[in-house]
Amino acid sequence: MSTTHDSPINLAQIERNFREIAPPLTEAEAIMESHRCVYCYDAPCTRACPTHIDVPAFIKKIASGNLIGSARVIFEANPIGASCARVCPVDVLCEGACVEKTLMAKPIEIGRLQRYATDAVFTRGRDVLKAGAPNGKSVGIVGSGPAGLSCATYLARLGYAVRIYERKPLAGGMDTYGMAEYKMTQRVSQEEVAQVARLGVEIKTNTEIGRDIQLDELAGAHDAVFLGVGLGATSRLNIPGEQLEGVYDALDFIERIKTRDWASVPIGRTVAVIGAGNTAIDAVTQARRLGAKRVLMIYRRTDREMPAYEYEYELAKRDAVEFWWQTAPVEIVAGADGTRAAALRCVRTEAVETDAASGRRSFRTIAGSEFEIPVDMVIKALGQQKMVDWLSQIAKLKLDDAGRVTVNPETMQTANPKFFAGGDCVNGGREAVDAAQAGKLAAQGIHLHLSGERVEFAGARVPLHEETSEIKH
Amino acid sequence: MADLKVNFAGIESPNPFWLASAPPTNMGSMVERAFDAGWGGAVWKTLGEPIRNVCSRLASIDQGPQRMLGLNNIELITDRSLEVNLKEIRECKRKYPKHALIISLMVESKREAWHEIAKQVEDTGADGVELNFGCPHGMSERGMGAAMGQVPEYTCMVTEWVKEATSLPVIVKLTPNVTNITPPGRAAVRGGADAVSLINTINSVMGVDLDTLVPHPNVNGMAAHGGYCGPAVKPIALNMVSELARDAEVNVPISGIGGIGTWRDAAEFLLLGATTVQVCTAVMHYGYRIVEDMIDGLSNYLDDKGFHSVNDIIGLSVPRVTDWGNLDLNYKTVARIDHQKCIQCNLCHIACEDGAHQCIPFTEIDGKRFPVVDEHECVGCNLCYLVCPVPGCISMVRLDDGSRPLTWRELTTREPETMTAD
Numbered sequence: 001m002s003t004t005h006d007s008p009i010n011l012a013q014i015e016r017n018f019r020e021i022a023p024p025l026t027e028a029e030a031i032m033e034s035h036r037c038v039y040c041y042d043a044p045c046t047r048a049c050p051t052h053i054d055v056p057a058f059i060k061k062i063a064s065g066n067l068i069g070s071a072r073v074i075f076e077a078n079p080i081g082a083s084c085a086r087v088c089p090v091d092v093l094c095e096g097a098c099v100e101k102t103l104m105a106k107p108i109e110i111g112r113l114q115r116y117a118t119d120a121v122f123t124r125g126r127d128v129l130k131a132g133a134p135n136g137k138s139v140g141i142v143g144s145g146p147a148g149l150s151c152a153t154y155l156a157r158l159g160y161a162v163r164i165y166e167r168k169p170l171a172g173g174m175d176t177y178g179m180a181e182y183k184m185t186q187r188v189s190q191e192e193v194a195q196v197a198r199l200g201v202e203i204k205t206n207t208e209i210g211r212d213i214q215l216d217e218l219a220g221a222h223d224a225v226f227l228g229v230g231l232g233a234t235s236r237l238n239i240p241g242e243q244l245e246g247v248y249d250a251l252d253f254i255e256r257i258k259t260r261d262w263a264s265v266p267i268g269r270t271v272a273v274i275g276a277g278n279t280a281i282d283a284v285t286q287a288r289r290l291g292a293k294r295v296l297m298i299y300r301r302t303d304r305e306m307p308a309y310e311y312e313y314e315l316a317k318r319d320a321v322e323f324w325w326q327t328a329p330v331e332i333v334a335g336a337d338g339t340r341a342a343a344l345r346c347v348r349t350e351a352v353e354t355d356a357a358s359g360r361r362s363f364r365t366i367a368g369s370e371f372e373i374p375v376d377m378v379i380k381a382l383g384q385q386k387m388v389d390w391l392s393q394i395a396k397l398k399l400d401d402a403g404r405v406t407v408n409p410e411t412m413q414t415a416n417p418k419f420f421a422g423g424d425c426v427n428g429g430r431e432a433v434d435a436a437q438a439g440k441l442a443a444q445g446i447h448l449h450l451s452g453e454r455v456e457f458a459g460a461r462v463p464l465h466e467e468t469s470e471i472k473h
Numbered sequence: 474m475a476d477l478k479v480n481f482a483g484i485e486s487p488n489p490f491w492l493a494s495a496p497p498t499n500m501g502s503m504v505e506r507a508f509d510a511g512w513g514g515a516v517w518k519t520l521g522e523p524i525r526n527v528c529s530r531l532a533s534i535d536q537g538p539q540r541m542l543g544l545n546n547i548e549l550i551t552d553r554s555l556e557v558n559l560k561e562i563r564e565c566k567r568k569y570p571k572h573a574l575i576i577s578l579m580v581e582s583k584r585e586a587w588h589e590i591a592k593q594v595e596d597t598g599a600d601g602v603e604l605n606f607g608c609p610h611g612m613s614e615r616g617m618g619a620a621m622g623q624v625p626e627y628t629c630m631v632t633e634w635v636k637e638a639t640s641l642p643v644i645v646k647l648t649p650n651v652t653n654i655t656p657p658g659r660a661a662v663r664g665g666a667d668a669v670s671l672i673n674t675i676n677s678v679m680g681v682d683l684d685t686l687v688p689h690p691n692v693n694g695m696a697a698h699g700g701y702c703g704p705a706v707k708p709i710a711l712n713m714v715s716e717l718a719r720d721a722e723v724n725v726p727i728s729g730i731g732g733i734g735t736w737r738d739a740a741e742f743l744l745l746g747a748t749t750v751q752v753c754t755a756v757m758h759y760g761y762r763i764v765e766d767m768i769d770g771l772s773n774y775l776d777d778k779g780f781h782s783v784n785d786i787i788g789l790s791v792p793r794v795t796d797w798g799n800l801d802l803n804y805k806t807v808a809r810i811d812h813q814k815c816i817q818c819n820l821c822h823i824a825c826e827d828g829a830h831q832c833i834p835f836t837e838i839d840g841k842r843f844p845v846v847d848e849h850e851c852v853g854c855n856l857c858y859l860v861c862p863v864p865g866c867i868s869m870v871r872l873d874d875g876s877r878p879l880t881w882r883e884l885t886t887r888e889p890e891t892m893t894a895d
Contacts, residue, residue, distance in 0.1 A: 028538075035537030038862050041823035063537060099816040103863060 007267050007291035014262045017289035021182045021315075022086065022112060030116045034063035037108045040099055042463065045110055048097035050437045051078035052459030055094055059113055070117035072128035077440075077459035079129070079153035080146050080192050082122065083175045084433045085114035086184040091311050093433070122191045131199045132159030137450050140165065140222035142209050145173020146432040147228030147423030149196050150439025151446075154457055156199035158447050164201060165218070167208035173230060174424075175432055177255045180282040182289065186258055215393055219418060224446045227405065227414070227421040228439065229391070231384035231429055237274065241332030242380075246341035250275070250283040250381035257286055268377025270294040272344045274329055275381035276306035281316050283379045288319040295321045296373065300328040300349050301363050324373075326350065328365055332378055343372045384429060394419060404428050411445025412438060420446055475775035476782040477513075477768065481749050482642040482668040482726045484600045486573040488513035489743065489783055490767050493730050493751035494577035494603060494646075497761070500553065501561030505568065510761035511768055514573030516670075516751060519550035519605045520558050520590065521579040521617075532679035532689035534705065543705035544754045545679040547690065547697055549611045550579050555593070563597040573749075575644065578635075579605040579617050587631060588638040595639045602641055604631065604666075606657075607648035607673020609700045619673070622648035625660035632664025644728060647671040647713075649706075654713040658723045669717060670728035670751060672710045674700025703754040707732030711745055718746025718791045734763065736770030743783065744790035802884065803876040806853035806869040808846045812838060814866035819844055821857035821867060829856045848872075 007014060025033065037059040045055040054073055061070035074081035090096070090111040098107035121128055139155050141148045144166040152162045170176050172189035179189075197203055209218055219225060234249040236242060246268065256265045267290040273283045276299035287295045297316065299306060302325040306313065316323075326349045335342030348369035351361040386403030396416040398406040405421040407414050412422045422438025424430065440457050447455055477488040491514035492498050492507050499518045507515055530548040533541040551558060566574050576594045580586040594602055606628055608618030621627045628645065635643050645661035647654065649672035661669050676698050679689045688696035710731025717723045729747030733739055734755030742750045755763055771783065780786055810821065810833075822844040825833040832850035835842050846857070853869060861867040 032538045038818045038820065040818040040820065042819050044817060099818045099862075102816040 007262070008269070008293070009291035011262050014290060018181050018257075018260070018286075022115075024119060025109070025112050025116045030062055030113060033109050033113055034059050036100065037063070038099055038103075044097035044099060045094035045108075046459075047462050048093045049077075049459070050093070050431070050433045051081075051084075051440065052437075052462060053077040053081065053094075053114075054458070054463075055110055058117060059108065059110070062113055062117055067117050067120035068124075068126055068128060071121040071126075073458075074114055074118055075121075075128055075153075075195075076457070078433065078436045079150045079196065079439070080175060080189075080432060080436050081114060082118035082188055082192055083146070083179075083184060084436065085111050085118060086188065087175070087179050087431075088433050089309050089311075089431060092309060122195075127195070127198055129153065129157060129195070129199060131156045134161065135159035135451070137161070137223045138163070138221070139224045139226060139446055140218050141226045141228060142218070143173060143228035143230055143423070144168075144171035144193065144203060144205075145228055145230050145423060146175055146435035147230075147439040147442075148173065148226065149192060150436040151226045151228060151420075151422065151442045152196050152201045152439075153199060154440055154443030155446065156196070156201050158443065158455065160446075162201045163222070164196075164203045165207045165209055165213065166203060166205045167211075169205055171203050171205055173228075177258055178251060178279075179258075180254070180286060181257050181260070182285070185260075210390060210393065223418075223450055225419050226412075226439070226442050226446065227391075227394075227419060227425060228423045228435070229387055229421075230424040232387045232390075233385055234380055235382040235385050237329060237332075237380055237382065239329055239331050241334060241341065244332055244334050244341040245339050246376055247332055247378045248380070250279050250379050251384070253379055254279075254282055254286065257290070262290070265290060266377065267292055268375065270296070270373075270375045271377040271379060272296045272298050272329075272373065272375045273379045273381055274298045275383070276301075276303075276308055277381060277383060278308045278312050279383075280381035281308045281312040283381050284316050284321045285319045287377075287379065288321065292377070295319070296324050296375070297321055298324050298327050298329055298344065298346065300326065301361070302326060302351075305360060326363065328363075329378075330370065333372060341375065341378050343374050344378060345370060345372045347371075384424075386428075387425060391425065402428055408445070410441065411448060412442035413445050413449060417449065420449075475772050475780055476784075477772060479513075479748055479783060481514075481573070481728065482601070482644065484514070484573050484575070484642055485571070486513040486749060487571060488768055489747075489749040489771075490739065490764050491515060491573060491575070491728065491749050491751045492756060492761075493753040494519050494575075494605065495753040495757070496548065497753060497756045499551070500558075501565045504565050504574070507756075507761045507764075508565075508569045508572045511764040512572075512761065514575065514600075514749065516575040516577050516603050517558070517562060517599075519577040519579045519608070520555055520594070521550045522581070523552050523554055524549040524611075526552055527692045529690040529692065532699070533703070534679060541703055541754065541758050543677075543679070543701055544703040544757065545677045545690075545699040545701045546674070547610050547692075547699040550577075550605070550608070555590075559593055559597055562594070562599055566598040566600075573601075574599045575601045575603050577603045577605050577646070579608065579612060582616055582621070582627070582631065584634045587634040591635050591638040591641075595641050599641070601644060601667075602635065602639065603644040603646050603670060604635060605646050605673070606631070606661075607646045607671075609648060609650050609674055609676050610698060619648040619650055622646075622657055622673070623651055625656045628657050629660040629664035632661055632666050636665040642667040644668040644670050646673055646730075648673045649709060649713055649731075650676050654716050655720055655723070658717045658720065662723055662725055666725060668726040668728060668748075669723065670730055671717070672706070672713050672731045674702045675706060675709065677701035702731065704732045704734060707738060707741075711741060714742060714747055715745040715791060715794045718788055719794060734758075736767045736774065739767055739771060740774060740786070741790075743787050745794070746788045746791050748787055798882040798885075799880050801878040802881060803874075803879045805872045805874070807848045807851040807872055808833075808853070808855075808857050808867050809848075809870050810844060810846060810857075810861075811866050811868070812843050812845075814863050815843055816863055816866075817841065817843065818862060820860045820862070824856050824860045829854055833857060 058073040095107040101107035138161040171193040175189035331345040333343040349363040398415040423435035494516040534543040606622030612618035645666040726748040729742030730751040832847040836845040
């Protein structure tokens with residue numbers, strides 16, 4: 001990553017390209033939208049939210065002009081509710097379940113209303129969460145991403161002395177370093193980090209467990225430990241040429257964009273992004289916004305199999321990305337200088353069978369179909385590896401075959417009773433909101449383990465209302 | 474196209490849509506623009522001894538994005554000289570001979586004063602006068618407006634005075650700020666009124682500014698109660714109009730006022746006995762232009778229903794209004810929810826649970842959790858039907874067990890001891 005390509009477009013244009021795609025609601029819009037909410041009872045949106053925020057309650061509080069109360073409802077169920085308001089896949093969660101979508105085709109803009117309320121408390125500098133009276137116990141948290149921040153928040157509310165260890169210079173994990181810049185800036189995640197810090201949580205950045213502090217030291221210093229370490233490096237392509245200049249890891253690419261120091265962000269004229277997940281979409285859309293003339297998405301299957309959400313795919317389509325389906329890279333070819341990527345050699349694939357169980361088709365390469373695409377930048381977006389080696393150092397911790405930490409799903413306790421875990425390292429890589437919920441459950445689990453007391457925070461479970469009788473049809 | 478012409482106590486009007494005496498009829502140029510827009514008649518802003526108004530004067534209640542569901546004002550009668558008003562009335566009537574031009578009046582409670590102004594108005598060529606016995610703020614503190622309308626004897630007496638002085642049709646505008654609208658209505662008729670109009674505005678305090686702690690509208694840090702009008706008052710007005718329409722002694726035409734903004738509102742007033750309707754708040758909100766759809770919509774409605782004239786529907790629903798004691802106790806309906814249409818907002822469930830009779834439990838149907846009505850427990854109150862946001866999803870279905878109708882009156886006549894039962 002030594003060479004930086006100059007963008008063909010000027011910095012002002014790049015700034016415009018990275019404006020938020022979902023701007024904040026105006027007061028008029030918020031009033032109109034909050035009143036449009038039907039105020040469902042036992043609401044589908046609340047059920048659909050992994051943190052089970054009482055969505056109708058927070059929306060009606062916006063309608064009544066009680067923004068502080070609205071933000072409290074949100075943050076009590078999801079300590080990273082401001083981030084989630086911007087990065088959640090609302091189409092498949094709350095807004096996808098909204099009854100207005102059923103009735104009028106246009107769901108309530110829950111995400112943007114959630115942002116409206118949470119922005120209001122940050123702007124006014126109001127704290128809606130309070131730390132509990134110190135209970136004399138201490139918990140260490142490894143990783144300051146969504147899971148770690150969430151767990152820390154609930155533990156602080158219960159009176160624990162909490163210390164978060166973060167290897168990066170800034171806290172916030174993927175919310176700080178991994179979200180598409182046009183969805184959320186670092187400022188938002190830093191507001192949330194600051195909110196956690198104001199609860200008395202100590203956040204030690206630039207501190208890596210195993211390097212700066214050893215595992216046994218960590219375990220000795222705390223009554224319990226929560227692992228919110230997320231995932232590791234982007235998976236390798238395992239093809240020749242992967243080491244060439246001009247070949248980047250999608251997460252590193254995105255992390256550089258997060259600095260908004262545009263001149264320092266590498267960008268080619270023709271950029272090939274390998275993969276078709278949500279991170280791959282973030283890479284193609286941002287490569288276009290940085291000024292790449294052509295951006296190609298290279299995927300060995302088709303759009304039917306692509307893991308990215310539908311609306312993310314739509315975003316890429318709008319950015320005039322070229323989709324190369326049924327195309328598998330076999331080599332990154334160096335240019336005349338022998339050091340820089342100049343072309344991507346690919347092979348065509350064909351669908352062979354449908355796996356009856358999953359409905360997913362298999363694809364195999366077609367012999368003799370090799371061809372080269374001239375590119376000057378390649379971005380790998382193949383998903384992240386599990387942190388198997390690091391996790392294996394913890395005694396008695398159990399990992400499943402896929403390298404995920406095995407936990408009790410109610411308490412998030414690992415096989416080592418002192419250690420709890422949640423987020424991507426447990427679920428294999430899901431949304432920030434899933435990690436937030438895991439952090440909440442872990443805090444409840446840690447409290448049960450250390451005090452014997454069972455607590456239940458807002459949205460810990462799908463709210464249970466009246467019994468449902470069954471009618472067989 | 475149905476005929477919209479009406480004759481109101483001898484006053485011809487091209488349609489039943491009149492502007493009420495209020496800011497939209499403040500002066501000649503405004504009334505003329507209103508007639509050009511299509512209004513059939515206008516009641517001129519109340520004439521009297523010119524007053525001095527305060528600032529500010531209006532306040533509203535809003536429902537989210539819906540503005541002015543209710544409006545309140547503390548403005549008084551005209552602040553323009555009688556001379557100027559009379560001159561403009563004369564010109565207006567000359568230019569618009571086919572439109573109904575009614576002049577609202579309010580002077581001090583002296584026979585001579587009423588005689589004098591009635592004669593002056595008659596001289597302009599106006600079609601009628603409306604006696605403002607309803608203004609509930611400011612003027613009532615000076616013994617005028619509602620102070621007249623709240624005392625049937627005064628209502629009768631001043632009506633008589635005016636009738637002595639003019640041959641013009643006399644409309645008495647009644648105040649709703651009474652416990653029973655019938656005595657003032659009868660008093661007006663006793664005094665010789667050719668028609669009544671109602672309702673004037675309702676005593677109201679519109680709210681309090683939560684920052685300054687001063688109620689609205691703020692007049693230099695102080696507030697006074699005002700007159701409430703707009704869509705929110707329509708049910709109160711409909712009740713009072715139908716009360717007078719049902720009363721045999723009030724055998725004069727009624728001009729309905731209160732919350733009318735659309736042809737539908739107007740049609741309801743006509744069905745409950747009004748011959749004309751008067752509009753103010755909706756025009757203050759959206760302008761004179763709203764009359765176009767009022768005319769168009771009412772005309773289409775009449776055509777759809779096979780009525781040739783608007784006169785055919787006046788009072789048609791009056792016989793459908795009765796006392797509670799005459800309602801059929803054996804009539805039974807229950808709610809039914811169409812689960813094909815249900816969006817599972819569950820508002821019916823929680824409304825029934827917390828606000829009615831706990832008879833809409835949840836039931837699992839085809840893997841989804843639906844509210845389902847327990848028809849044995851349902852009392853047919855309509856609440857679920859009212860809260861349901863989906864058109865046609867909840868219907869109230871009649872359960873007819875063949876029982877003959879039975880009213881409370883019949884029941885208590887037959888079995889007097891049940892009178893104490895609830």
